[in-house]
Amino acid sequence: MRLVLRQSLIIAAKDTRVFLKDWFGLGFALLFPLMFVLGFSLALRNIGPGDERLxxxxxxxxxxxxxxxxxxxxxxxxxxxxxxxxxxxxxxxxxxxxxxxxxxxxxxxxxxxxxxxxxxxxxxxxxxxxxxxxxxxxxxxxxxxxxxxxxxxxxxxxxxxxxxxxxxxxxxFGRDSDLLRFETEQIGPVEAFNAGDFTVPGYLTMFVFFAAALAAEAITRERANHTMERLMANGTRRESVVVGKYLGSVYRGAMQLAVLWGVGLVAFRIDLGFSPATVIMVSVLMVLTSAAFGVMLAGLVRTTASASSAAVLASLVLAPVGGCWWPLFVTPEWMQTLARITPHGWANSAFNKLMLFGAGGGDVVLEMAALAAFGVGFLVIAFARFRLSPHAS
Amino acid sequence: MVTNSPSTHLAHEDSGFLTARGLSRSFDGALVVDDVSFSIGRQEIFGLLGPNGAGKTTTIRMLSTVLAPDAGDVTIGGHSVLREADEVRKIIGVCPQELALYEELSARDNLVFFGRMAGLGRREAKDAAAENLGFVGLLDRASDAVRKFSGGMKRRVNIAVALMSRPQLLFLDEPTVGVDPQSRNHIFETILRLRDEGMTLLYTTHYMEEADRLCDNIGVMDHGRLIALDTPVGLKSAIGDPDEVTLEQVFLNLTGRSLRD
Missing domain, CATH: 3.40.1710 (abc type-2 transporter like fold)
Incomplete structure (x- = not known):
């Protein structure tokens, strides 16, 4: 167990170092989502700017x-x-x-x-x-x-x-007897809608998953060039590689969270709602689940090309279905139901509740449990299917 | 025809540092390695020769514990690769045919990583990395990313990585493929120095002149079978004057075709 932990941490540290030296990977994971957030926040800035009286x-x-x-x-x-x-x-x-x-x-x-x-x-x-x-x-x-x-x-x-x-x-009777009377009550000032409150968590969810899914490509490349077999002959455990790859992906996801939430708060003035800690917990759960998906995908595919295709396809299909491109609550009910089959859907549901509708931690327990269940499921498959050799063994 | 019998050789060398007995392996019903037996003594350079697809790499993968044989067993330093793989892994090093490196990382970082994975401490791994990079003549390029290296330099880093676990037995699978003459000579010198320092080496190649120059003993593989096993001189003597005959001619004589067919 101690050996597995040591080897896993060394692999994760190495993967992080490789990530930090890969300018394209850094740009894709950190800058690309910010460009999307900026673009869509500008495009949606006029949605609901005030209270229009009928x-x-x-x-x-x-x-x-x-x-x-x-x-x-x-x-x-x-x-x-x-x-x-x-x-x-x-x-x-x-x-x-x-x-x-x-x-x-x-x-x-x-x-x-x-x-x-x-x-x-x-x-x-x-x-x-x-x-x-x-x-x-x-x-x-x-x-x-x-x-x-x-x-x-x-x-x-x-x-x-x-x-x-x-x-x-x-x-x-209408005017003098005061029998016909209407009463209205306005609670608080009507605030302008901040598109960043759903574009930042939406694209964060999308790109955390996207980057983690693309890790499958790097893993299959290592398998194809026999790096993993070399590690195996060196005394490295299979479990160490699975956990190490998982941890490496989690580290990258954590960097994405830090950058995207940080820029979101400072540049886009997003509001994390009444429970910022819960928002962070949901995003960490999304990172853990996405990392598990990437390792699982590497175990399911054989070649680098198929890993790349599957990662892109899964990411680009699951993102809109899961409400990363538009808030789920504006979609038809069948789309909201469909979103439940994706981790993105649960994460975005939690983010929308917390950041747009004033929910607290207790209101998103179901969403967090669903994300955790996805993560555990992906990890179980990853452990079952992951292999170090490019050949049948 | 060469008359040396692999099984006879095995009988004489059964107490070798590496002993393979009846190794066989199939993929999808195709027999890739067929009943291969041989042994390698300590501080010996053993060449496994044959054309592409002869089964050399599959044999090395079985010897180095990454692929389980369908039949047969191997002992290295007295440990079975089937039953004591962990013990075997402590005494072997593998330099695969592919460049099993992280191109984004520096040469030093690659070596330190593999050294750490082999159980070395951080300081120990850094020292060993410097030593091994010096051994393959790349200490002055230690901080450069591997992707900036020539093919030959990458091959040398590939070998240096295999040395990080300080192995007693080193498997070198086609270490000179696609390498310029200068790097090739450097690799030859490295191999001979390692042998002189006490290491045992198993070397696969389809370049016969390399095997002739480096190896103490040679096994010739074709279609998954070990068809000849002897010293270079012994193999050549079987068909003529060893000073005149080449191993290429030996292979032609054994199989009826050229190595490059």
Whole structure:
């Protein structure tokens, strides 16, 4: 055991030294991801820069009455940006595509309301503009519920007073009786969205895995030029080589973490959320899992060319599937489900929760357990399939 | 035809430093090494000759514990490669045909790494690296990356690495392939000096003149079989005047074809 540990550490140190002397490898592992982060952060910098308030268009077919009271109250409360249009003009504006839709009060709105009869709000919306339609429907529903509650309350008062119908001065209930009221609450300032909060962990995940997977190519090259057989004849254990190669890859991954998180914090002003330690733990788990994948891949393939092809293919397929190129939560549900088959998906899910949604360490236990399970699985296969000789033995 | 019988030679040298008995090995059903037996005495340079594909490298891989034979056994210094591989590995050094080096690292770093892997301490490995680089004439280039070296210099580093474990028996598999004449002469001198310092060497080549110049005993392999085993003079004497006959002619006589066919 002690011999294996000693030999493993010597191999890992040698691999690190080789890595530090390989300018292309250094550039690929450390600079390339930064270029991607920079490019995509710039491209996405205008996404969600502020709180855009939706404009709601309303129209009433009444000359006067409760609808005017409601519109006046809404405009006064500044709950939404309200545009009031004449009914016919509003219909034409929708037809012309100038507005997505509007809410309309019918001509008999007040009389029906006062007479205790069923009334309605009309929603006119463009086909193919579901977002505006949904917003207007929500607005109309809120108005209807508020109106209905008010009428129920007034009816109860009237019945208690022995009246048979609503009094004529009900027309004033909106403004003066304070029975129709909307309340809004704003918590904290609306902050601009920082694209770096998902591009940095996304590309870190991608390139940590990519660099580790490409280590399989170096391992197969060493096997092909009989370096490993030479080590074997020198008394080196097979387990020492597996662990040494694994540790070497972990060292490289740790360097990537230090550089990418460091630059992310300083240059891209990323926010690690409420639990930076958990963010680091997740990224370390990703490094461990990726390193295991690289050693496993070297055990599964025979030639340097196949190792290289498999590493590139796996990295470029798993990165988008696992949410490295875009946040998983903006993808369809089936893609979010598909991401679960990749270590990238679990890592990015954890990063998004921690860095974008304010989650704590306890909220990403499942993601961390899944990453660890991937890593253990890869290592088991690596130990089973790794060989030192390029030939059958 | 040469009449020397490998099995006769084996019977006489059974107490050799290396003794191989009935080694056989197949790959995918093809018999690559077929019942090979020979022995090598201490401080001897033994040449294993034959064309490419004759089975020389596979034989060396079995002798050096990296490939298990399908049949037969080998003892080196009294230890079986099958049952006491760890003991055997302590006394052998291997210089493979390929340049088994890390080209990004310096010559010194390569030697130190392999020395450390062979069990040397850090200081010990550095000292041994300097000594062995001096031995192959590359001490002044110790700090240079191996990728900057010529083919011949890389071959010399390849040999120096094999010396880091201070072996009693050194396997040299085609150490002069693709080497310029200057480096080749340097390698020959190195081999002879190692022998003079007490090392036993097994040397494979398909250059007959090299074997003639260096080896105390020669085994000729073809199609996986050891078809002749004797001293260079003994092999040549079997078909004529040893001062006139070349080993190339011996091979032609043995197999009916040229070594380079």
């Amino acid at each position: 404009t709601i268009t309303v129209a009433t077919q009444e000359e006067e009455g409760v609808s005017h009271q409601i519109i006046g109250a809404l405009a006064e409360e500044s709950i939404v940006d309200l545009t009031v249009m004449e009914y016919g003009a509003a219909v034409r504006a929708v037809e012309d595509g100038d507005i997505g839709g509007f809410v309309a009060f019918p001509a008999d709105f007040t009389s029906d309301l006062q007479g205790g009869l069923p009334t309605k709000l009309e929603v006119v919306a463009q086909i193919g503009d579901p977002e505006t339609e949904a917003a207007i429907l929500g607005f109309a529903n809120a108005v209807a519920v508020a109106s209905s509650n008010t009428r129920t309350a007034v009816q109860a008062i009237v019945q208690l007073a022995g009246e048979e119908a609503l009094p004529q001065d009900m027309a004033a």
